Amino acid sequence: MLAMNFRGPFRVRADRDRPFPEIEHPEDAIVKVIRTCICGSDLHLYHGLVPDTRVGTTFGHEFIGEIVEVGSSVEKVKVGDRVMVPFNIACGKCVFCKQEMYGMCHESNPQSTAAGGIFGYSHTTGGYHGGQAEYVRVPYANVGPTVIPDWMDPDDAVLLTDVVPTGYQAAEMAGIQEGDTVVVFGAGPIGIMAAKCAWLFGAGRVIVIDKLDYRLEFVKDFAQCEVYNFQHLEDPVVFIKKITDSLGADVCIDAVGAEAAGDTMNTMLGRKMLMQGGSTTALHWAINSVKKGGIVSIVGVYGPIDALVPIGNVVNKGITIRAGQCSVKRLLPKMIEHVKNGNISPKDMITHRIPLEEVAEGYNIFSKKLDGCIKTVLIPPSA
Amino acid sequence: MIGDETKPENFRNERGGDHSHIKGWGVDRDPKNDPTYPMKHRTDEEIEGYTWERPEQQPVDIEVLKSVERPNIPAVFGTSVPPSGLSGAIRRLAFKYSESSYGRWLPLVMADRVGEIEGIIEDLKHGHVPNIFAEKGMRSEWKYNRKTFVIKTAVTVAAAVGAYLLLTRNKKD
Numbered sequence: 001m002l003a004m005n006f007r008g009p010f011r012v013r014a015d016r017d018r019p020f021p022e023i024e025h026p027e028d029a030i031v032k033v034i035r036t037c038i039c040g041s042d043l044h045l046y047h048g049l050v051p052d053t054r055v056g057t058t059f060g061h062e063f064i065g066e067i068v069e070v071g072s073s074v075e076k077v078k079v080g081d082r083v084m085v086p087f088n089i090a091c092g093k094c095v096f097c098k099q100e101m102y103g104m105c106h107e108s109n110p111q112s113t114a115a116g117g118i119f120g121y122s123h124t125t126g127g128y129h130g131g132q133a134e135y136v137r138v139p140y141a142n143v144g145p146t147v148i149p150d151w152m153d154p155d156d157a158v159l160l161t162d163v164v165p166t167g168y169q170a171a172e173m174a175g176i177q178e179g180d181t182v183v184v185f186g187a188g189p190i191g192i193m194a195a196k197c198a199w200l201f202g203a204g205r206v207i208v209i210d211k212l213d214y215r216l217e218f219v220k221d222f223a224q225c226e227v228y229n230f231q232h233l234e235d236p237v238v239f240i241k242k243i244t245d246s247l248g249a250d251v252c253i254d255a256v257g258a259e260a261a262g263d264t265m266n267t268m269l270g271r272k273m274l275m276q277g278g279s280t281t282a283l284h285w286a287i288n289s290v291k292k293g294g295i296v297s298i299v300g301v302y303g304p305i306d307a308l309v310p311i312g313n314v315v316n317k318g319i320t321i322r323a324g325q326c327s328v329k330r331l332l333p334k335m336i337e338h339v340k341n342g343n344i345s346p347k348d349m350i351t352h353r354i355p356l357e358e359v360a361e362g363y364n365i366f367s368k369k370l371d372g373c374i375k376t377v378l379i380p381p382s383a
Numbered sequence: 384m385i386g387d388e389t390k391p392e393n394f395r396n397e398r399g400g401d402h403s404h405i406k407g408w409g410v411d412r413d414p415k416n417d418p419t420y421p422m423k424h425r426t427d428e429e430i431e432g433y434t435w436e437r438p439e440q441q442p443v444d445i446e447v448l449k450s451v452e453r454p455n456i457p458a459v460f461g462t463s464v465p466p467s468g469l470s471g472a473i474r475r476l477a478f479k480y481s482e483s484s485y486g487r488w489l490p491l492v493m494a495d496r497v498g499e500i501e502g503i504i505e506d507l508k509h510g511h512v513p514n515i516f517a518e519k520g521m522r523s524e525w526k527y528n529r530k531t532f533v534i535k536t537a538v539t540v541a542a543a544v545g546a547y548l549l550l551t552r553n554k555k556d
Contacts, residue, residue, distance in 0.1 A: 008499030011513075012518060051492050095428045098428060099424050110449045127447075
């Protein structure tokens with residue numbers, strides 16, 4: 001079958017001779033992929049920043065498809081169902097799943113106790129092949145896969161497997177109260193969605209910080225928010241203090257993660273030398289821009305090793321930090337309702353629809369931010 | 384430390400039972416003081432430890448590297464790329480360290496780089512010469528970022544020619 005094949009940093013290709021997935025567990029299903037995305041966090045893999053990313057892996061944790069085969073214990077879905085597959089691989093039985101923390105399942109990742117299993121996201125999250133393929137193995141099919149409502153556009157559905165609920169959870173974790181000033185660092189798809197969702201919680205003001213003008217223009221329109229390019233600011237932290245009565249924002253959201261720009265030392269240590277778990281510039285700004293007693297919400301992805309953060313300021317300012325991989329299954333029913341009610345229109349973020357055969361071009365376009373790219377969807381030939 | 388092997392019986396949490404002999408135990412407990420809501424719908428099942436009814440175990444018929452911080456291989460796991468070759472040997476060494484150690488993560492980064500070279504060798508062994516130009520998506524670079532692409536290519540070619548001339552001259556000298 002055709003599938004993406006990682007060959008090393010900045011090198012991927014679509015191979016036609018990849019083996020078909022097989023049922024390996026009674027709760028497995030095989031899904032024929034209809035749509036799959038390149039996620040911003042896939043770029044961390046593509047850039048070689050995530051340890052234990054093995055050559056030969058197929059990436060892709062955002063996908064929807066049709067079930068073509070099920071294991072003997074699968075009861076909740078059947079062959080022929082068109083399903084959204086949350087990026088978390090969750091058993092539904094462990095203590096963490098039972099508490100609805102499906103992103104932290106303890107029965108899906110041998111290699112790390114910190115993270116649960118994720119499709120196509122290195123062996124640090126379980127060593128599963130991902131959905132940038134014609135077919136993919138989906139474990140725990142009684143738990144994750146959710147039937148796509150008849151009325152839903154597949155382009156909306158595929159974005160409900162990660163980007164929409166992750167952006168929503170970023171705003172949810174921020175504990176936004178009516179009238180709060182919310183600063184979102186990062187105008188990638190997650191930051192765009194976090195800004196949009198901040199309004200659903202009653203924010204009074206939403207500000208997005210990034211360095212790419214075309215993305216800031218997009219989010220300004222998509223999420224009706226204020227935007228600022230930090231490259232035009234002498235010091236983003238001082239600027240945010242100035243525009244918030246000198247006190248700082250009520251909440252700050254880090255929607256950037258490991259590849260933040262804006263600080264030479266962090267860039268060198270975190271992105272070039274790989275001596276820390278990514279560049280923490282956005283998180284640093286978030287901690288220093290939030291007001292005393294404020295909340296910092298982190299959905300940006302970082303590597304597993306140590307990283308520089310101003311922890312003294314966290315203590316002195318009494319900041320509450322909330323973070324986590326999104327619990328997609330917990331949020332899916334609410335996200336479906338928001339799409340149905342027109343509160344969110346995810347597919348408006350899609351700028352590129354690319355055949356799976358051209359996956360290398362898709363990664364390069366997204367990585368280099370070429371051609372006004374915001375969100376890329378890959379379409380398998382058999383879809 | 385190296386060799387921090389763990390067995391299932393090593394993982395225990397003896398919480399004890401009745402704490403009523405501790406004066407004032409629990410008098411200030413406040414279930415609302417829970418910053419984990421709504422991300423965590425607390426059931427307090429954690430105090431029962433690792434006692435849940437586990438899903439059926441996926442057959443372990445490939446080599447699976449397991450964190451020393453857990454007692455077992457989880458019920459399901461990925462089978463995409465088992466460890467092999469020199470990169471696999473480095474990974475096996477890395478997995479002797481815990482997740483809180485640089486000894487775990489830095490060797491894995493090194494193994495990834497070694498794996499890239501092994502991947503090229505594997506391609507060649509199968510008669511496939513990697514088209515690195517295509518694998519890097521350079522067609523889109525030409526289409527959307529032509530000026531930078533041309534400058535980078537020109538600088539790279541000039542540097543390569545310069546280095547070649549320099550080395551050639553040294554040999555003649």
